[in-house]
Amino acid sequence: MPDLSLLTSKRLLLGLTGGVAAYKAAELARLLVQDGAVVQTVMTESACHFIGAATLQALTGKPVFTDLWQANSSNNMAHINLSREMDAILIAPASADFIAKLANGLADDLLATICLARECPLLIAPAMNRQMWENPATQRNLATLQGDDVKILGPASGEQACGEFGMGRMLEACELAAAMRMIFHSKWLQGKCVLITAGPTFEAIDAVRGITNISSGKMGYALAGAALEAGATVTLVSGPVCLAPPAKAKCIDVVSAKEMLTAVKNEIPHADIFISVAAVADFSVTTTRQQKIKKTDHPLTLELMPNPDILKFVTDLPEAPFCVGFAAETEDLEKNAENKRRKKKLPLIVANQAQDAIGADESALILLDDNGKQYLPSASKINQARLLIKHIAQLYKKQCD
Numbered sequence: 001m002p003d004l005s006l007l008t009s010k011r012l013l014l015g016l017t018g019g020v021a022a023y024k025a026a027e028l029a030r031l032l033v034q035d036g037a038v039v040q041t042v043m044t045e046s047a048c049h050f051i052g053a054a055t056l057q058a059l060t061g062k063p064v065f066t067d068l069w070q071a072n073s074s075n076n077m078a079h080i081n082l083s084r085e086m087d088a089i090l091i092a093p094a095s096a097d098f099i100a101k102l103a104n105g106l107a108d109d110l111l112a113t114i115c116l117a118r119e120c121p122l123l124i125a126p127a128m129n130r131q132m133w134e135n136p137a138t139q140r141n142l143a144t145l146q147g148d149d150v151k152i153l154g155p156a157s158g159e160q161a162c163g164e165f166g167m168g169r170m171l172e173a174c175e176l177a178a179a180m181r182m183i184f185h186s187k188w189l190q191g192k193c194v195l196i197t198a199g200p201t202f203e204a205i206d207a208v209r210g211i212t213n214i215s216s217g218k219m220g221y222a223l224a225g226a227a228l229e230a231g232a233t234v235t236l237v238s239g240p241v242c243l244a245p246p247a248k249a250k251c252i253d254v255v256s257a258k259e260m261l262t263a264v265k266n267e268i269p270h271a272d273i274f275i276s277v278a279a280v281a282d283f284s285v286t287t288t289r290q291q292k293i294k295k296t297d298h299p300l301t302l303e304l305m306p307n308p309d310i311l312k313f314v315t316d317l318p319e320a321p322f323c324v325g326f327a328a329e330t331e332d333l334e335k336n337a338e339n340k341r342r343k344k345k346l347p348l349i350v351a352n353q354a355q356d357a358i359g360a361d362e363s364a365l366i367l368l369d370d371n372g373k374q375y376l377p378s379a380s381k382i383n384q385a386r387l388l389i390k391h392i393a394q395l396y397k398k399q400c401d
């Protein structure tokens with residue numbers, strides 16, 4: 001099973017400067033290590049007032065560097081050695097003061113010196129009070145850094161530690177880890193637009209009841225994340241789920257199959273690739289009651305009508321994008337999936353065993369296309385999504401050549 005953890009064995013320097021958001025850096029370190037990265041932490045003196053070096057040491061399994069004059073390298077050149085050994089440097093949190101230092105090429109502490117001496121990509125996650133963020137001096141410094149090819153991640157807007165509201169909150173650890181992965185990703189889908197449907201649809205019977213399919217949306221959301229990592233612009237049309245969408249995707253929330261179809265019709269003219277992961281309900285009731293149907297002792301008959309087949313609508317378009325379908329089956333998985341592939345005129349269908357895949361964090365997949373089939377043994381949906389996006393990009397490229 002290929003390891004698609006993009007950070008495996010990557011050497012990352014995590015730099016902390018002074019700010020309340022330093023507490024988020026602990027979680028970030030944990031996520032990066034979990035993804036296989038070797039993380040070396042460097043903290044400024046101010047950062048040490050906000051979070052203990054021991055926490056970062058425990059999470060990364062490596063002693064933390066704090067001082068330019070620490071005698072922890074044989075030649076006393078920690079700043080040069082550390083910067084040379086790294087694949088990327090991420091400063092999180094990056095204070096207004098540290099940003100000013102970087103913009104002006106100052107090197108009066110270990111972290112600033114490492115940044116100045118670096119040969120690898122530098123990313124910064126600003127964190128500060130909203131007025132410090134808005135100050136023209138800070139904005140000038142950020143523009144300088146952008147011109148110097150430094151990648152600026154965030155900040156987000158919201159409630160601040162000082163009680164004010166506005167721009168300046170550091171991005172969450174998971175968003176920063178995702179940005180870090182992007183640095184190392186092959187951009188298979190650079191410049192392409194990918195439209196994904198995900199989750200279930202819900203077809204109302206009355207004010208409080210409805211028909212739906214069991215679907216967590218995990219696979220569709222993982223694919224949206226993997227397509228973004230591969231450089232695509234992603235639109236995610238999602239039925240009701242309890243998941244946070246990837247920050248950079250355009251998200252359109254829908255409830256019923258009809259609403260999903262409308263959203264897909266609106267978005268499809270921009271799409272190069274359409275991935276239909278949604279578990280669309282096959283039926284909806286002929287007449288939805290506005291009020292709650294009262295309970296009685298008599299049998300209740302509901303008249304159902306078939307829902308539109310969204311994927312078929314797209315594949316039937318005269319200029320259809322490259323289409324990928326999903327088939328969740330409880331029996332005769334390969335046979336049923338291949339039949340669906342032919343019926344819906346799909347270059348690729350992804351088959352999975354409904355009982356094992358629905359709601360789970362892992363799944364085993366079978367990819368069926370014109371070249372035959374490929375088995376992807378059980379793995380996390382994130383990993384499967386990355387493999388699948390790579391496969392889709394290869395087939396798409398072949399089709400375009």
Ligand code: C5P
Pocket residue numbers: 257276277278279280281282307308309310311312324325326327328340
């Ligand atoms: O429901 P079925 O097994 O036919 O689903 C196969 C593929 O067709 C899936 O990709 C699903 O998202 C799509 N589909 C659809 N609209 C429907 C039913 C299924 O787009 N009404």
